[in-house]
Each structure stands twice: as structure tokens, then as C-alpha cells.
Amino acid sequence: MKNRQWILVKRPKGHMGDDLLEWRTVEVPPLGEGECLVKNLQLSLDPTQRIWMTDIPQYLPPVALGDVMRGGTIGRVVASEGGSYAVGDYVQGFGQWQDYWIAKQGEGSRFRPQPGAPLSIYFGLLGATGFTAYFGMLEIGKPRACDTVVVSAAAGAVGSVAGQIAKIAGARVIGIAGGAEKCEWITKDLGFDAAIDYKSEPVAKRLKELAPKGVDVYFDNTGGEILDAVLLNLALGARIPLCGLISGYDSGEPARGPKYYANILMQRATVQGFIVLDYAPRFAEAAPKLAAWHAEGKLKYRVDVEHGLENAPRALKKLFDGSNRGKLIVEIAQDA
Amino acid sequence: MKNRQWILVKRPKGHMGDDLLEWRTVEVPPLGEGECLVKNLQLSLDPTQRIWMTDIPQYLPPVALGDVMRGGTIGRVVASEGGSYAVGDYVQGFGQWQDYWIAKQGEGSRFRPQPGAPLSIYFGLLGATGFTAYFGMLEIGKPRACDTVVVSAAAGAVGSVAGQIAKIAGARVIGIAGGAEKCEWITKDLGFDAAIDYKSEPVAKRLKELAPKGVDVYFDNTGGEILDAVLLNLALGARIPLCGLISGYDSGEPARGPKYYANILMQRATVQGFIVLDYAPRFAEAAPKLAAWHAEGKLKYRVDVEHGLENAPRALKKLFDGSNRGKLIVEIAQDA
Numbered sequence: 232m233k234n235r236q237w238i239l240v241k242r243p244k245g246h247m248g249d250d251l252l253e254w255r256t257v258e259v260p261p262l263g264e265g266e267c268l269v270k271n272l273q274l275s276l277d278p279t280q281r282i283w284m285t286d287i288p289q290y291l292p293p294v295a296l297g298d299v300m301r302g303g304t305i306g307r308v309v310a311s312e313g314g315s316y317a318v319g320d321y322v323q324g325f326g327q328w329q330d331y332w333i334a335k336q337g338e339g340s341r342f343r344p345q346p347g348a349p350l351s352i353y354f355g356l357l358g359a360t361g362f363t364a365y366f367g368m369l370e371i372g373k374p375r376a377c378d379t380v381v382v383s384a385a386a387g388a389v390g391s392v393a394g395q396i397a398k399i400a401g402a403r404v405i406g407i408a409g410g411a412e413k414c415e416w417i418t419k420d421l422g423f424d425a426a427i428d429y430k431s432e433p434v435a436k437r438l439k440e441l442a443p444k445g446v447d448v449y450f451d452n453t454g455g456e457i458l459d460a461v462l463l464n465l466a467l468g469a470r471i472p473l474c475g476l477i478s479g480y481d482s483g484e485p486a487r488g489p490k491y492y493a494n495i496l497m498q499r500a501t502v503q504g505f506i507v508l509d510y511a512p513r514f515a516e517a518a519p520k521l522a523a524w525h526a527e528g529k530l531k532y533r534v535d536v537e538h539g540l541e542n543a544p545r546a547l548k549k550l551f552d553g554s555n556r557g558k559l560i561v562e563i564a565q566d567a
Numbered sequence: 568m569k570n571r572q573w574i575l576v577k578r579p580k581g582h583m584g585d586d587l588l589e590w591r592t593v594e595v596p597p598l599g600e601g602e603c604l605v606k607n608l609q610l611s612l613d614p615t616q617r618i619w620m621t622d623i624p625q626y627l628p629p630v631a632l633g634d635v636m637r638g639g640t641i642g643r644v645v646a647s648e649g650g651s652y653a654v655g656d657y658v659q660g661f662g663q664w665q666d667y668w669i670a671k672q673g674e675g676s677r678f679r680p681q682p683g684a685p686l687s688i689y690f691g692l693l694g695a696t697g698f699t700a701y702f703g704m705l706e707i708g709k710p711r712a713c714d715t716v717v718v719s720a721a722a723g724a725v726g727s728v729a730g731q732i733a734k735i736a737g738a739r740v741i742g743i744a745g746g747a748e749k750c751e752w753i754t755k756d757l758g759f760d761a762a763i764d765y766k767s768e769p770v771a772k773r774l775k776e777l778a779p780k781g782v783d784v785y786f787d788n789t790g791g792e793i794l795d796a797v798l799l800n801l802a803l804g805a806r807i808p809l810c811g812l813i814s815g816y817d818s819g820e821p822a823r824g825p826k827y828y829a830n831i832l833m834q835r836a837t838v839q840g841f842i843v844l845d846y847a848p849r850f851a852e853a854a855p856k857l858a859a860w861h862a863e864g865k866l867k868y869r870v871d872v873e874h875g876l877e878n879a880p881r882a883l884k885k886l887f888d889g890s891n892r893g894k895l896i897v898e899i900a901q902d903a
Binding site: 287288289290454463473474475476479488489490491492493494495496497498499500501502503504505506509 | 623624625626790799809810811812815824825826827828829830831832833834835836837838839840841842845
């Protein structure tokens with residue numbers, strides 16, 4: 232049985248080149264006691280994978296050069312040697328950028344897809360993406376009905392959900408996104424109160440107009456210049472869930488620190504970094520709420536599907552040039 | 568009756584020049600109904616006054632050009648026209664850089680000095696300085712007995728108290744200060760566990776040695792390069808009470824943002840800006856605790872007294888060249 236894999240062979244510096252990952256085909260080794268063989272069906276592509284490729288200080292060990300590239304997957308068990316799962320089970324985990332994953336005891340988690348629900352929802356709304364938005368917005372952002380909430384990368388997988396959760400909490404929500412199509416999607420389809428197109432509008436000036444009393448919650452996916460524009464418009468006691476710094480990922484340098492960092496002091500703001508894995512013990516609490524909001528039509532999402540494992544490196548770049556639309560996944564194989 | 572005053576006539580750019588404040592002598596006007604005349608005895612000099620001189624966005628209105636320079640004072644009431652205080656009362660408030668202050672109804676607050684206690688303690692340990700350290704460390708830093716706490720400007724008025732409060736909470740405390748004398752003072756006299764002399768030692772490297780498990784609490788008075796050195800050594804879930812950014816005050820630019828801002832995300836740290844005035848309703852809760860710790864010998868402080876209102880501008884510069892030792896005050900007049 233053949234296993235096609237993407238191997239990390241070089242760490243990115245600046246824009247991601249085409250020589251970071253190498254395509255390799257190996258034999259699937261025999262299973263050891265307690266192991267399951269999982270056929271990967273879908274691979275999640277996330278901005279954080281750009282971090283895992285580097286060896287800067289980070290929240291998980293960097294992917295070692297020569298190892299299969301790390302990625303979240305959804306798959307089905309095709310063989311088991313007394314492993315945690317039965318043949319046919321759906322398993323989510325770090326199945327990596329490959330066709331087959333050998334899940335050891337304790338690795339991954341089983342789930343039962345809802346009838347009719349696409350598998351991709353377990354990456355999106357009911358997976359790490361949705362949980363990131365849920366805990367970041369509600370636990371750190373704590374939006375109140377009287378608040379003005381700003382979300383960057385607002386048409387992205389996490390940002391679009393985070394903004395809608397703030398709407399559900401009753402807040403006024405302004406999304407910052409790149410391009411007219413994205414801005415229209417978040418206002419017309421998702422119900423954001425306003426959008427700022429950072430590619431064509433001066434963000435700080437527009438924020439001053441749209442949020443004259445200041446920004447109470449800023450869900451930050453980007454860092455960089457957008458963060459600076461928001462820091463110039465903070466309300467007293469603002470909360471800033473720090474979810475990502477994507478503006479700095481695709482460069483060889485550490486993300487530039489905010490120029491207006493001092494406004495965190497002046498406005499007595501709170502910046503709190505978080506990683507969705509920290510909330511793993513509470514995923515089960517978030518999932519039914521997200522599912523219910525989705526069923527009620529309050530929470531929409533879209534999925535951007537690329538086909539074929541061989542296209543994963545090219546697809547990953549879409550996250551950094553702004554061309555993806557919603558949760559980006561690669562379909563490795565169809566669910567039989 | 569003559570009133571000598573320092574008038575702000577120019578906003579600082581870069582290093583504070585000698586032409587920012589102008590010396591003026593005016594007549595004290597007659598009191599209006601409800602006003603008290605307070606003879607200022609002591610003037611507090613604080614790094615934040617450098618901010619008030621500028622017109623960057625800040626937490627109080629900037630001092631207007633042509634106005635008396637703002638400053639906290641301790642004084643005694645010498646006349647009252649039905650005002651809030653009686654002649655002879657001790658009053659603390661924004662009495663400004665001048666000999667006499669006309670306190671309107673509701674301005675300032677009366678206090679009774681403890682017998683034997685120097686007036687300066689009401690600026691220092693039992694004033695804004697002590698309260699800043701108390702609330703910043705305990706409410707935001709939340710040091711636990713197992714924590715490693717780092718304080719910058721650790722021999723300064725606030726830092727020295729903040730570090731001692733973390734010691735009282737049972738934490739291991741490392742102070743960062745400039746020069747051997749300051750480092751010796753905080754370790755030998757104040758009981759800090761270790762000191763790093765940022766003028767002669769590589770801070771990031773020394774932190775890695777002294778705090779191999781990372782920094783749980785960083786009480787930040789300075790920002791700049793010292794903040795970056797700490798960000799490289801954060802423990803998971805670190806708390807960073809952001810008290811001041813003095814490294815950037817004495818320059819014409821906004822304080823440089825931290826280069827390793829991304830580590831706030833990676834280590835899921837929290838940065839929270841605070842201003843002592845926010846805690847005014849709770850000062851009465853802090854004062855007896857600080858006084859008790861002082862009486863028990865657990866909390867020491869030192870005062871750096873300059874004599875004569877005419878010397879205030881020169882004295883203020885000591886806060887930015889690192890030459891002050893402890894809480895800096897100007898004695899305007901002796902308590903009769």
C-alpha cells in the first residue's frame with residue numbers, strides 16, 4: 232500500500248518558495264500493536280502551519296526537516312491492530328500531509344458526522360476554526376451588547392465566525408477584509424454592521440468614523456498595520472484577543488511589533504494571546520452551541536475546497552495572498 | 568502674596584530641553600466661594616509627567632501650553648472661603664508645579680499624617696507610587712508562590728515596591744536595574760532574589776540563566792529592549808502588567824513596539840495596561856496593607872529629595888537618565 236507524503240525539507244524565509252516541501256511515496260509499514268491505520272480524507276490548511284514550518288519559538292515543536300508536514304486531518308479507519316478505533320470510524324487528528332496515518336493509542340479523536348453534514352464542517356464551524364473563534368471572542372473578547380467589536384481577516388475562516396459570534400452577543404461588529412467581494416460577503420451575507428476594505432480604504436480613518444466612541448473588542452488575526460490602526464482607536468478598557476499575526480508570517484522577520492503599543496497603556500487595554508488547543512477540554516461545550524446557532528441560521532460559513540494532496544503546497548499560499556474564501560481544506564480522497 | 572510657577576511653554580521632542588518650562592511669578596488671586604488656598608510643601612516627580620508634557624494620545628488631557636505644569640502635591644491649607652478643608656489641613660492633589668494652589672470644591676483629598684512619618688511617604692509607599700505597585704502586581708500580575716516575577720526599573724519608586732510585594736506573595740523575584748549600586752540595593756536591602764544590571768549584562772541571556780522555566784509575571788515599567796528580552800523568556804500563560812514605557816518617553820517617537828510581540832501569542836501571555844487612577848476607589852483598601860508591611864519591615868522604600876521649586880525641571884530629568892534613587896520629590900517648602 233502506497234503512502235504519498237509531503238516532506239518538509241527547507242524552512243521558509245520570506246515568501247514561501249516552491250522548494251520547502253518534497254513529494255515522496257513510501258510503503259505503509261505494518262501496524263504495530265495498538266495502532267490504527269487511518270485513510271486521510273481531508274486536510275485542513277491553516278495560517279499557523281506557516282509557523283510550524285519555521286523554527287522560531289512557538290507553541291508546538293517545529294516540524295523537523297525530513298518529517299511529514301504537520302496538518303489536521305479527517306479520515307476513516309481502514310485497519311486496526313487492537314487500536315483505539317474500529318474500522319470505519321471517523322477520526323480527526325494530526326494525520327499530517329499524507330494519504331495514510333498510523334494513529335497510535337491515544338492519538339486523534341473519534342466523531343460521528345451528523346447525517347447530511349459535510350465532513351468539512353468538522354474543520355470549520357465544529358472544529359478548530361469554530362472553537363478558536365468561540366473561545367477567543369467569548370472568553371477573552373467578552374463582547375457586551377453596547378460594545379463595538381472589530382475583527383481583522385474578517386472574511387477568513389476564523390474571523391468570519393468570530394464576528395458572527397459577536398453579533399449573536401449583541402455587539403456592533405466591524406470587519407476588516409481585503410477587497411470588495413469579501414467586504415460585501417461579511418456585511419450582506421453574514422450580517423456584520425460594517426466592513427473596511429484595507430486594500431482601498433485608510434483603516435484608522437475609517438475606524439474613527441465607524442467607531443467614534445472607540446473599539447471595545449479587537450479580535451486580532453493579523454497584527455501589523457491593521458493592529459496599529461485599531462490601537463489608535465481603542466476604547467478605554469478594550470480587550471484584544473490575539474489569535475494570529477498573519478501579516479508577519481510570510482516574511483523572514485519576526486512580526487513587527489505594533490507602533491502604537493503605548494496605547495495599550497493609555498487606554499488600559501488587555502492583549503491576550505491564545506491557542507485553541509488550550510481550550511481542548513472545553514470543545515464539547517462549544518460544539519452544540521455552534522451547531523445550534525448554525526441550525527438557526529445565525530452562523531454561516533463557507534469552505535474553500537482544493538482537490539488532491541499534490542496541490543496542498545500551492546493551496547497553502549492562498550492563505551497569505553488573500554485569495555482563499557472561507558475555511559481552506561484539501562480533499563485528499565472522497566469518503567467512500 | 569506671590570506665587571512662583573513653572574509654565575509649560577513647549578512640548579518635548581526627543582531629550583527634554585531646558586526650554587520647555589518657563590519660570591513665572593504671579594500674585595495669588597483672591598479666593599472665590601468654596602475655594603481653599605493650599606500652600607504646596609512637596610511636589611511629586613513621576614515619569615508620567617513627561618507624557619503630560621506632550622500631546623500624544625494619553626489618559627489625561629495633555630497640559631496646555633501656557634498652563635502651570637501638572638504635578639501631584641502635598642500641602643497645607645492656609646485659607647478657606649467655605650471650601651472643603653479647614654486651615655491647617657493636609658491636602659493631597661494635583662496642586663501643580665507652584666507655591667500655592669487654589670483647590671476648588673471636590674479637588675484634592677485630606678489626610679492625616681501618622682506621627683513620625685515623613686510627608687513623603689504619602690507620595691511613596693502610601694501614595695500613588697505604592698498603589699501603582701500594589702494594584703498592578705496583585706490585581707494584574709497575580710504572583711503565586713511558584714512563580715518567577717521580573718520587574719524592570721526595579722530600583723525605581725514603583726518597581727522597588729512592586730518587587731517587594733511579589734516577594735511577600737512568595738514568588739521568586741528578579742529585578743532589572745541600571746548599575747551595580749541599584750542592583751546591590753534591591754538584592755541586599757530589599758531582598759530580591761537576583762538582579763540584572765542592564766547596563767553591563769545581556770538581559771535576555773541572564774534571564775534564561777536565572778529563570779530557566781520562564782518568566783511568569785513581568786511588571787513592565789520600561790518597554791523597549793528590556794521588554795523584548797523578557798518576551799524571549801516568557802513562561803506559558805505569563806501576565807504582564809504594563810505600568811510604563813519609560814524607555815520610549817524621552818524620545819520624539821512613539822515608543823517602539825516590541826520586536827517579539829508574537830511571543831505574547833506563542834506563550835498565551837496577557838499584557839494589561841493600567842493607570843493607578845483607575846483604582847482610586849480602592850486606595851483605602853491598599854493603604855493599611857502597605858502600611859502594615861512597612862511596619863513589619865517587609866516593605867522598604869527610599870526617597871530622593873530635591874530642594875526648591877526652582878530646581879524641579881532639572882530634577883525631573885533624573886528620572887530619564889537613571890540617576891534618581893527611589894521616589895523623587897521636590898520639597899517646595901518645609902512643613903511649619
